[in-house]
Amino acid sequence: MTDSDTSDSTHSSDQDSTANDGGALGWVRARLNATSPRRLALYALLAAVLVLFLSPLWSGFMTSLKSQTAFATTAPYAPPLPSEMVAQPWFEAWSRLQGGMFNSLLFGIPATIFSAFLGSMAAFGLTKIDWRGQLAVLLLFVAGVFIPYQSVLVPLRVFWGMVGIESMMLTAESSVAVLPVIPALFAALAERADLIELMITHTAFGIPICTVLFRGYYLTIDDDILEAAKIDGASTLRVYWRIILPLSKPMFAVTLIYQFTNIWNDLLFALVLVTSSSSHVATQKLNELQGAMVSEYNLQMAGAFLVALPTLIIYVVFGKQFAKGVAGEQ
Amino acid sequence: MIHIFRRILNRLRAGNPRDRREGSSDGTGDSDADSGAIRTDGGESVSTTSTPTVSVSTRIRRLFQDERVAGLLFWVPPFLLMGWFVYGAIGWNVVISLTDWSGLGQPLYDSFDLGMYRELLSDPSFRVAARNQVVLMITFTVAALGLGLLLAIMIDQNIRFENTFRTVYLLPMALSFVVTAIFWSWIYNAEIGLINQALETVGLGAIALDWLGDPRTKLAAVIVALTWQFSGYCMIVYLAALRAIPNEHYEAAKVDGASTIRMYWRVILPQLRSATTSATVVLMVFALKAFDFIFVMFGDTPGPSADILSVMMFREAFSRSNWAYGSAVATVLFLLALAIVVPYLYTQHKRGDL
Numbered sequence: 001m002t003d004s005d006t007s008d009s010t011h012s013s014d015q016d017s018t019a020n021d022g023g024a025l026g027w028v029r030a031r032l033n034a035t036s037p038r039r040l041a042l043y044a045l046l047a048a049v050l051v052l053f054l055s056p057l058w059s060g061f062m063t064s065l066k067s068q069t070a071f072a073t074t075a076p077y078a079p080p081l082p083s084e085m086v087a088q089p090w091f092e093a094w095s096r097l098q099g100g101m102f103n104s105l106l107f108g109i110p111a112t113i114f115s116a117f118l119g120s121m122a123a124f125g126l127t128k129i130d131w132r133g134q135l136a137v138l139l140l141f142v143a144g145v146f147i148p149y150q151s152v153l154v155p156l157r158v159f160w161g162m163v164g165i166e167s168m169m170l171t172a173e174s175s176v177a178v179l180p181v182i183p184a185l186f187a188a189l190a191e192r193a194d195l196i197e198l199m200i201t202h203t204a205f206g207i208p209i210c211t212v213l214f215r216g217y218y219l220t221i222d223d224d225i226l227e228a229a230k231i232d233g234a235s236t237l238r239v240y241w242r243i244i245l246p247l248s249k250p251m252f253a254v255t256l257i258y259q260f261t262n263i264w265n266d267l268l269f270a271l272v273l274v275t276s277s278s279s280h281v282a283t284q285k286l287n288e289l290q291g292a293m294v295s296e297y298n299l300q301m302a303g304a305f306l307v308a309l310p311t312l313i314i315y316v317v318f319g320k321q322f323a324k325g326v327a328g329e330q
Numbered sequence: 331m332i333h334i335f336r337r338i339l340n341r342l343r344a345g346n347p348r349d350r351r352e353g354s355s356d357g358t359g360d361s362d363a364d365s366g367a368i369r370t371d372g373g374e375s376v377s378t379t380s381t382p383t384v385s386v387s388t389r390i391r392r393l394f395q396d397e398r399v400a401g402l403l404f405w406v407p408p409f410l411l412m413g414w415f416v417y418g419a420i421g422w423n424v425v426i427s428l429t430d431w432s433g434l435g436q437p438l439y440d441s442f443d444l445g446m447y448r449e450l451l452s453d454p455s456f457r458v459a460a461r462n463q464v465v466l467m468i469t470f471t472v473a474a475l476g477l478g479l480l481l482a483i484m485i486d487q488n489i490r491f492e493n494t495f496r497t498v499y500l501l502p503m504a505l506s507f508v509v510t511a512i513f514w515s516w517i518y519n520a521e522i523g524l525i526n527q528a529l530e531t532v533g534l535g536a537i538a539l540d541w542l543g544d545p546r547t548k549l550a551a552v553i554v555a556l557t558w559q560f561s562g563y564c565m566i567v568y569l570a571a572l573r574a575i576p577n578e579h580y581e582a583a584k585v586d587g588a589s590t591i592r593m594y595w596r597v598i599l600p601q602l603r604s605a606t607t608s609a610t611v612v613l614m615v616f617a618l619k620a621f622d623f624i625f626v627m628f629g630d631t632p633g634p635s636a637d638i639l640s641v642m643m644f645r646e647a648f649s650r651s652n653w654a655y656g657s658a659v660a661t662v663l664f665l666l667a668l669a670i671v672v673p674y675l676y677t678q679h680k681r682g683d684l
Contacts, residue, residue, distance in 0.1 A: 042484060046489065049499070050495060053501070053558065054498060056558070059516065060513045071522070072522060075531075076516070076527055077527070118408035119408065121404040121405065122405045122409065125401045125402070129397050129401035129404075130398075135679075135684070138684070144417075146611070148618050148619035150619060151423055151664035151667075152423060152660075153643070153648070154653055154656055200411075204416065205412075205415060208412060236397055236400035240404065265506035266506075267506070267507065267508050267622040268621050268644075287508055290512055297516050304509045304512040305509075307508065311505065315501065319493075323496075323566050326500070327567055
C-alpha cells in the first residue's frame, strides 16, 4: 500500500503516469490533463479534509513560536514574523514538563513490556492449547477491553492505600541496610511508589487488549508446525519460547507501539493514583501547566507538542503497526 | 476447569501408570532430588500406590508434559492479575456503592443498602449528566462513523499519496486527550481562536460564538473535537472492510449500470455491516468513558450543559469524597458498558467470530 502501487486497470485514466519526468510541476500538468473533473473534485475534497485535520496542530505550532504579544495580535494560523519568533515557550515548557516526561517513561516502558508479554502468554494458552472452559476465560479477557476505568477507580484507590508500596520499600530498605547499593535502590523505589502502583495498574488493564491482539495473530499460525515440534518431543514451554515468540515479533511491534501510546496518553489513572507531586507524569504536568498558565497560549501549545512528541515520533515511524493496533480493537 | 485441577491433584497424589513406566529411564536429571526423597505427603500410604523412586519434581515435570496443565502456566498468571484489577475491582466497587462511605477514613462494610442508587434517581445533576451522556454517545458515534466511512471510500479510489492521506487522518488517534483538549481550547477561543478568526476573515463574524462558554455549544464543541480525533479509527476499520469485498462485486454493479452512489448504497454498504457494528461498539464504549478530554477542557465541573457520567463519577468520588455515591455512578457506567458489549460479544460468538 505504498504511494506508487495505484496500478489498477479499472482506473486507466490514472495510469498513464508521467510522474518520473519533469518533476512535480510536470507531474501536476500531466495529471491535470489526464484526470477527469470528478477525480479533481475527489482530490480537492481529500486535500480540504487534510487541511481541516491538520489545522488544530498548525495553529498550535504557529502559536508556540510566537511571543506573548504576537499571538494576541496576529491570526492564529499565520506564521510568526521573523522579529516576533521566539523559542522561549519551548524552553519554558520543557523545564516544566521534563520531570513528568521522565516519570512517564519510567513507568510506561516497563508497563508496556509487561502487558505485551503477559498478553502474548495468555493468547498462547488460550489459542494453541485446547481445553474445555477456554471460551469462558477468553470472554473475560475480551470483555476486559471494554470496561470503563471509572468502574474500578474507587477500589483502586482503596486497594493501593492498603498495600502501601512505599512502606513496603522502606521496610525492605531497612532490612537489607547492611548491604551495599541495594538499600539505595529500595529508597529510590519508595520515592516513586506511586509510579510502581501506576505501572502495575496499567499492566493489568493492558492485558486484555494485548491478549486480543496476539490471539488474532496466533490463530493464523499453522498448527502443523506446533504438532511437528511436539512430535519431536518439545515441551509446551519450549514450543512457546522457540517457535511462538520468534514468530510473534511483528505482533510485538504492533502491541508495544499501541500499548505505549495508550499508557503515555492516559491521564485518569495518574490523577487517581499519583499523589506526590514529584511522581506526576507527563499528561498530569501538562494539565497543571494549562491550569496555571491560563492566558499563555504559546507556552501551552509548546507544552502540548512536547508531551505529544514521543507518540508522534512513534506514529510517524511505525504508522503501519499503530494502524494495526487500532484496527485490532474491534 | 475443575477437571483440570482434579487431574493435577490426582497426578500429584499418586503417579499414574506412565510415571511408573518411565520413572527410571527419565530420572537422570532429577537424581539429586530423588535421593533427597522429598515426598508429597511423606506417608507410607502414598509410597504403596506410587513408585517410591518418583520424586515430586519428577512428577511435576511429568505433569507439565500434559499440554493443558502446561497451558495453565501461560494464561493463569495474566488472568489472575487482570482478573483482580478488572473484575475483582468491579465487584469491590459495587460493594462500596452499597455502603454510606464518604469523607476521610476507610470504608465501613457494616450495613448495605441501595440508598446511593435511590439518591441518584432523585439527583437532578445525575439526570442531566445521563442525558448529556446519551446525546454524546449517539451524535459522536454517528458523526465519527459517517466521516470515517466517507474518508475510507475516498481513500479507496486508487488515489495517489494514499499513505500520506491515511497517515494524517489517523494522526489524532496517536495524541493524548490532554494534548488535543489544549489544541481545541485554543481553536475555540472566543477572541483570537482559529475558528472565530476564520469566520471573521470570510465575513461571518456575526456567527462567532464563545464556543466553550456558551451552554448551547459546549457539548457540540466537545463532539466535534472527539469526532476529529476518532474518525481516523473508523476510516481504518472501514478501509479494511472495503478491501475485503471481492472486486467482482464492484464489477457486477458496474455492468448493471449502477451509478457510483447507487452502487455504494446497494452493494457495498450492506457488506460493511459487521465493520459498522464493531466500530459502533468501540465508539459508544469510548463515549461512556470519555473523561480526559472534558476534564482538561472544563475541569471536574463542566456545568449542566457538558457534564457527563464519567466526569460526575470522578467529581463525586475524588473531589468531594462522596466515595459510595461516586461508586454508584461508576456501577451505572459499568452496566451501560455491559449493555453494549454483552449483545455484541454474544452475536460475535454466534457467528463464530470470537
